[in-house]
Amino acid sequence: MAAESWAVHQKIEIPFQYTAGPAVTRFLEGLKDKLIVASVCSKCGRRSVPPLSFCGRCWRPIAEFISVSGEGTLLSFTRRAGGDVLYGMIQLEGTDSSLAHYVTGEVGRLRIGCKVAAVWRAGRTGSILDIEGFREVGN
């Protein structure tokens, strides 16, 4: 190295908003009333949570929305680094996709394939965090 090389330090903050779109807005509104909204494609019948407004596989708009159970199956999970928080993918009953969310339990005891149910928060605002997480309800 011929000469010393300096580094200049800066920090950037980026304000940000995200448009949910009509299908996801239905879902977020439903959460206030403890409803989980799924979309149903009229051609392939795929039931999606998160809901879609357009089926990319069948290439057609989706007009049907139903509410599904807050119970489902744990497909996968991990524990966040340096904490006790667990999260994973949950397939809700009667749906063909899965939802990323927090899971209560312990690594080593919690099993993939176990049944879980949504735990609702009081004072819901239409946020994905209106569901506090999913707790194990049996194998």
Next chain:
Amino acid sequence: MAERVAIVATGQTRHTAKRLDVNLRELITEAVTRALEDADLRIQDIDAVFLGNMEPFEGFMFPELWSVEGWGGYGKPAIKFNTGGTVGTTTTMAAYYYLAAGLYETVLAIGFEKQSEGHTQAAITTVGDPIWERTMMAGAVGNFAVMASTYVHESGVTPEQAAKVAVKARRNACNNEYAHLQMPNITVEEVMQSQMLAHPIRKLDMCPQSDGAVAMVLASEAKAKKLASRPAWIKAVATAHEQQYMGDSPKRLAIMRSQVTASQKVYKAAGIANPRKDLDVAEIYEVATYAEMAMYENLGFCERGQGGVLIDQGVTSMEGELPVNPSGGVLSANPIGATAMIRVAEAALQVMGKAGKRQVPNVHTALATGYGGNAWTDALILSSR
């Protein structure tokens, strides 16, 4: 009919955690200079330059504009790509398409990343869907951990088998003068006792973050024969996409639909019936130990559920039937924008017989892969013929 295209030269930097002695532009120049020297070419001999980078990992947009003098783009046709982890293979394939179409005779392809300058995990967090993913599971490690948990459940692979992948990678890296992590004395126990990042992934199961750049010269058939005594011919390329949201592809990692599709396409195009026998070496974009074993299955090196057995039997070691990642792989160096192109460059070195201490004997056919987002796969077959 497409023109035949070959890789005729490569250049890399020594990948490392922080290159504080040079700026981004100077880092790229290092790799480009080495590739040009390897082909005995001047920058004036290059028809076009294609670059790959994963912005905004450096913390600013258009790094290629700020570094243009460093990569020889002044006055030349150039295109910058950003397809995430796959960008190095995407950029290689784009160069291939232009040369195959007969539009240029020599193309310089570059991949670069100075990861130490930005905040990689913050940048990766912006990849996650703001509603469905960012809240719980943004970031590379957590995402991989969720996928790995499914793979462990499906295949029964053990932490010890994962640790063997880590040991293979970091020991292979000792034969690669460009690798970031060279750990000659690493043991299975050390990997299994390293810090738990996100269950089941430990620190030594995961790739590092690196600063580094790679460059390759690709040429049309007539030019390639003049520039290299033994060029690495590109026999087949393929890209396959997947739905990014993990909830749309159950058992992800255990079943990587994009990797199955892309690899089957290139095998068919290159006349490869049995990849484990017909390939002489593979340089794959493995990211984490568990991913490497899952990829053995998805790339057809073994049956479903046998990824752990393959590492136990040493099939993919330097002395094995199909050595995987003689370079040390992504587990030993990960300058993201360069990483997938490093796979191609290393596969090319093997085919050209120029891989030095990490050379596998008698390589005629090599596979290189790229992997982007959580789901997207590129695959290339290189050949001596």
